Amino acid sequence: MLTQKIVKLKEKLFSQAGLVEEMVTKSTRALVEKNESIAKETIKIDEPKVNNLEMEIEEDAINLMALYQPEASDLRTIIMIIKINKDLERIGDHAVNIAERALDLISKPKIKPLIDIPRMAENACKMLRESLNAFAKNESKLAIEVCENDSVVDALLDQITRELLTYMMSDPSVIDRALNLILISRDLERIADLATNIAEDTIFVAKGNVIKHHKGNE
Amino acid sequence: MLTQKIVKLKEKLFSQAGLVEEMVTKSTRALVEKNESIAKETIKIDEPKVNNLEMEIEEDAINLMALYQPEASDLRTIIMIIKINKDLERIGDHAVNIAERALDLISKPKIKPLIDIPRMAENACKMLRESLNAFAKNESKLAIEVCENDSVVDALLDQITRELLTYMMSDPSVIDRALNLILISRDLERIADLATNIAEDTIFVAKGNVIKHHKGNE
Numbered sequence: 001m002l003t004q005k006i007v008k009l010k011e012k013l014f015s016q017a018g019l020v021e022e023m024v025t026k027s028t029r030a031l032v033e034k035n036e037s038i039a040k041e042t043i044k045i046d047e048p049k050v051n052n053l054e055m056e057i058e059e060d061a062i063n064l065m066a067l068y069q070p071e072a073s074d075l076r077t078i079i080m081i082i083k084i085n086k087d088l089e090r091i092g093d094h095a096v097n098i099a100e101r102a103l104d105l106i107s108k109p110k111i112k113p114l115i116d117i118p119r120m121a122e123n124a125c126k127m128l129r130e131s132l133n134a135f136a137k138n139e140s141k142l143a144i145e146v147c148e149n150d151s152v153v154d155a156l157l158d159q160i161t162r163e164l165l166t167y168m169m170s171d172p173s174v175i176d177r178a179l180n181l182i183l184i185s186r187d188l189e190r191i192a193d194l195a196t197n198i199a200e201d202t203i204f205v206a207k208g209n210v211i212k213h214h215k216g217n218e
Numbered sequence: 219m220l221t222q223k224i225v226k227l228k229e230k231l232f233s234q235a236g237l238v239e240e241m242v243t244k245s246t247r248a249l250v251e252k253n254e255s256i257a258k259e260t261i262k263i264d265e266p267k268v269n270n271l272e273m274e275i276e277e278d279a280i281n282l283m284a285l286y287q288p289e290a291s292d293l294r295t296i297i298m299i300i301k302i303n304k305d306l307e308r309i310g311d312h313a314v315n316i317a318e319r320a321l322d323l324i325s326k327p328k329i330k331p332l333i334d335i336p337r338m339a340e341n342a343c344k345m346l347r348e349s350l351n352a353f354a355k356n357e358s359k360l361a362i363e364v365c366e367n368d369s370v371v372d373a374l375l376d377q378i379t380r381e382l383l384t385y386m387m388s389d390p391s392v393i394d395r396a397l398n399l400i401l402i403s404r405d406l407e408r409i410a411d412l413a414t415n416i417a418e419d420t421i422f423v424a425k426g427n428v429i430k431h432h433k434g435n436e
Contacts (some may be wrong), residue, residue, distance in 0.1 A: 069287035079280060079300065086301065165394060166370060172387045179383070182397070183404075 002068045006077060010061050010136065013081055015130045016053050016088050017206070019045055021125050023095035024191060028121035031102035031184065032114050039106070044091045054089040059081055065142065076214055084135065094187040094194075098214045101187075103182045111174045117181065120156045120188040123149065127195035134199055140206040146199035151190035160185045195216045200214035220286045224295060225407055227278050228354065231299055234306050235350045239343050249320035249402065250332050257324070260317035264310045270363045272307040276300055292421070298419045302353065309346065312405040312412075319398045319405075329385055329392045335399065336375045338406040340366035341367065345413035350416055352413035358424040364390060364417035371410035375384050378403045 023042050030039035061082050064070070070078060127146050134142035164178040241260050248257035279300045288296060345364050352360035352392070382396040 062294065065291055065297075066293055067284070071284055075280065075284055079283075079297075082297065082300070083304065086304075113222050118373070165397070168386065169390045172390055175386050176383060179397070179400070186401075186404075 002064070002070055002074060003066055004005060005068070009057065009064065009078070009171040010079055011089070012053065012057050012060065013084060013189050014132060014136065016050065016057065016085065019050050019053070020092045020095065021212055023050070023092055023148045023189075024098075024121055024125050024128070027095045027098035027102060028118055030099055031105065032118055034104055034110075036103060036106055039099040039102045041063045042150050043096055044200075046096045050089060050092040054085055057085045061085070064182050080135070080205050083096065083201055084132075084198050087197050091194050094184040094191050101184050105177060105180055108177055111164075111181070112182075116156055116163075117188065118152055118162045120160070120185060120192075123153050123156070124188050124195060126197070127153070127192050131195045131202060135202040135205070138202070138206050140203045143199040143202040143206070146151050147196050147203075150192055150196045153189055156187045157185050192210050220282070220288055222294060223282055223286070224292060224299075224373050227275065227282065230271065230275050230278065231302060231306070232354065233276070234268065234275065234303065235346065237268050237271070238306050239312045239346055240311065241268070242316075242339055242343050242346070242406075243309055245313045245316035245320060245427060246336055246406075248317055249323065250336055251277070252320075252324045252328075254321060254324055257317040259318045261314055262392055264314045268310040269309060272303055274301045275333050277371055279303070284306050294423050298353070301419055302350075306413050309409050309412050312409050313407045316402050319402050323395060326395055329382075329395050329399070332399075334374055334378045334381075335403055338371055338378070338403060338410075341371050341374070342406050342410040342413060345371070345410050346416070349413045349416040349420060351409065351421070353420040358421045361417040361420040361424070365421075366413050368410055368414045371407055375403050375407045 005037075025044050026038050026042045029035065030042060061078050064078055068074075119187050128147075130142055131146045134140070134146065161182055164182050168175045168178045182218070241263050244256050244263075245260040247253065248260060279296050282296055283293070286292075345367050348360055349364045352358070352364065379400055382400050386393045386396045406431075
C-alpha cells in the first residue's frame with residue numbers, strides 16, 4: 001500500500017519536473033525568438049500550476065509519513081521527494097526570472113546572435129531530465145554523470161560572461177542588455193546546479209552514500 | 219524523549235545559523251575592508267564546518283523520524299528542520315561566492331565607497347536572525363515581519379544595480395569590477411530570500427497555514 005502511494009507521489013514529482021523543464025525551454029525560446037507570448041506563458045505555468053503542485057506534493061509526502069510511519073529506505077525516498085520538490089520549484093522560479101528578462105530584452109535590438117545561452121539551456125534541461133531519470137530508476141551511475149556535466153555548464157557561463165564583458169567595454173550603449181544576458185546565463189547555471197543537487201540526493205538514496213560537497217556547486 | 223531530541227536538533231540548527239551569519243558578515247567585511255585573510259576565513263568556515271554540520275543535522279533528523287515515528291506537529295517540525303538546514307547551507311554558499319568575489323576585488327582600486335552593500339548584508343543577517351528566532355519561539359508574527367522586510371532588500375538591490383550601471387556606462391574601465399559588485403549584491407538578495415523561505419516555513423509550522431508564493435521571492 002505504501003509502495004503504491006510512493007509510486008503515485010513520484011509520478012506527481014515527474015509531472016512537476018516536466019512542467020519546470022517546459023518553463024526553462026520556453027523562457028529561453030522566448031528570449032531567442034523575441035516572442036512575448038511565450039515569455040508570458042512561462043510565467044503563467046509557474047503561478048498557479050507549479051506553485052500549487054509544489055504544495056500538493058509536500059502535503060502528500062508529509063501525510064504519507066504521518067499515516068504510514070515508513071522506515072529506512074521508504075523514509076529516505078519520501079524525504080528526497082520533499083527536497084527534490086523544492087529544487088524543482090526553484091528551477092521554475094529561475095525560469096520566471098529568465099522570462100521576465102526576456103520580456104525586457106524583446107523590445108530592444110539584439111546585441112549578438114544567441115548561441116551559447118540556448119546551448120546552456122539545453123544542457124541544463126538534459127541534466128534535469130537525467131537527474132529525475134536517475135531518481136526514477138534509483139541508478140547512481142546516471143546521477144554521477146549529471147554531476148560531471150555540471151562543469152560543462154560552468155564553462156559555458158564563463159565563456160558567455162567573458163564575451164559579454166568585451167561587448168560592454170567596446171560599446172557602453174549595450175551595457176544594460178549585456179548585463180541582462182549575463183544574469184540570464186547565471187539563472188541557467190543555477191538551474192544546472194539544482195539538477196546536480198537532485199542527482200546528489202539520488203546517489204544518497206541509491207547508495208546511502210553522501211557525495212555532497214564534492215565541489216562547491218553553488 | 220523525542221521532545222528533548224528535537225530541542226537538541228534545533229540547537230544544532232541554531233549553531234549552523236550562527237556560523238552562516240558569521241560567514242555573511244565576514245565576507246562583506248572582507249570586501250569593504252579589502253581584507254584578504256577575512257575572506258579566506260569565510261571560505262574555511264564553509265568547508266568543512268558548515269558542510270559537515272549540514273550532513274549531520276540531516277542525518278540526525280532522518281534518524282529521529284526512523285526511531286520515533288513522530289506524528290503531527292513533531293513530524294512537521296523535523297521536516298522544517300531539514301528544509302531550513304538546506305537553506306542555511308545555501309546561505310553559506312552565497313557567502314563563499316561573496317568572499318571569492320571580494321578576493322578578486324581586493325587587488326583592484328575601489329570604484330566607490332561601499333555603503334549600500336553593507337547595508338544589504340546587515341538587513342539580510344537581521345532577517346536571518348529573526349527568521350530563526352521566529353522558528354525557535356514558534357511565532358508567526360515575527361516570521362511575517364521577516365517576509366515584509368524582504369522588499370527593503372529588493373529595493374536596495376535595484377538601487378545598487380542602477381547606480382553601478384551608471385558607473386559602467388561612464389567609465390568602461392570599471393565594468394568588470396562593477397559587475398562583480400552587482401553579483402555580490404545579488405548574492406545578498408538571495409540570502410534575504412532564503413531567510414524569507416525560513417520565515418515562511420516557520421509560519422507553516424506555527425499555523426499549519428501555507429503562505430508560500432505570496433510573492434515571487436526567488
